[in-house]
Structures are given as structure tokens and as C-alpha cells.
Amino acid sequence: MPIATSRDVTPATARPGAPRRTARREATRQRLLTAAADVFAERGFHGASVEDICERAEFTRGAFYSNFGSRDELVLELYAQHATRLQAAVGDLAAQPGLTLDELLEGVIRVWTGQPEERRRWHLLISEFALHALRDPAARTAYADLQRALRRDLVALVDQIASAHGLTLTLPTEDTVRMITIVLQGGLGQHLLEPRAVPAGTLEREFLPLLIAAATRPGR
Structure with a gap:
């Protein structure tokens, strides 16, 4: 199955059959x-x-x-567009012929840590909205629904990448995607909190390869 690239990605908020x-x-x-x-x-x-x-x-x-x-709906649309752009950039990287897994992981980290001011803005907004969603049942449901939709796309992408590199996942792909997200978001949060002690991408470079190694094995 070909890897989805930026030409193929549809925003998670787009609904089949919705009026144009x-x-x-x-x-x-x-x-x-x-x-x-x-x-x-x-x-x-x-x-x-x-x-x-x-x-x-x-x-x-x-x-x-x-x-x-509502403002909630607007924030979720912003988040969907932002996440879709990141996913498309990773898809473009993964579609490059001859790229090793290590090179792909480094490319993902560069995408994640690029445009530092934009990353800071998004981390602040989504962190605030996540706290709001934990206190508001309707916002929590909408946020969880969007995260699920985005995760479905990432699950497909991770499965395609694993297959392309001859790997078999030893954990459910959705769990692996959740943990990758935790590493990326946690690394960014620590960098923003202590930029000198934790330069951008440091924790991601340390822990993302360990996570991938733990969650995969060579395919048969």
C-alpha cells in the first residue's frame, strides 16, 4: 500500500457527504x-x-x-489543520525512496521541532484547551473524538512505514501511536520549560528510537 503524502491527506474534520x-x-x-x-x-x-x-x-x-x-469548535478546527499538516509532512518524508528508518526518525524530529515559535504557540493553546476539555464534558467528548480521528490516520501511516521497513509491530499500533505522541509532546513541553537544560529535540532523539525498538521486531 503506498504511503499517504500531503497530496492525499484530508483534514480530520472533513466529513464525507458534507456540503461544499x-x-x-x-x-x-x-x-x-x-x-x-x-x-x-x-x-x-x-x-x-x-x-x-x-x-x-x-x-x-x-x-x-x-x-x-463556539470557540471550542474553532480551536478544534485549528488543531485539526495543524495536526494534518504535520502528518502530511511525515508522509512526504516516509515516501522518499531509500530513506533508512533512522533517517526517517530524524526527519520526523526535525519537522516536529521546526518553526519553534509556531510550536510554542500551539503547545500553549492545546495545553490550555486540554485542561478546559477535562473540566467540560462536551469539550472533552469533541476533543476525544477529534483525537481518535487523527489517530486513525496516524495508525495507518505507522503501519505503512513499518511494512515499508520490514518491521512488525509487537504492540497494537494505536498504543504505539499514543506513546509516540507522548514522547513528542512531552519532549516539546520540557524544552519549552527548560530550554537551556533541554535543547529542542533532545529528549525526542533519545527516547523515540528506544520506543520504536521496543515496539517492533524484524518482519518474517
């Missing part, structure tokens, strides 16, 4: 998303109101609510 948005409506939606990302970066999730986002995007509240039911 007009170009104008899509432009409005993207302007709201861009404005929201900036406002969240400046004020945090709880400090950014719908009014703040509308003012930055130069739209009315009506325009906001015709595209998003």
Missing part, C-alpha cells in the same frame, strides 16, 4: 481561523473572546457563528 463551501465562505472561515490563532497566541484560550476574534478578522459575530458554533 463556496470560495467566499471558505475565505471567511480561513480569515477567522487565522485571526483566532493570533489572538489565542496573544491572550490565551480563556483570555480571547469571540468579539476579540471578530474584531481582528474584521467580521461580525454573525459571520463567526455562521461558520463556527
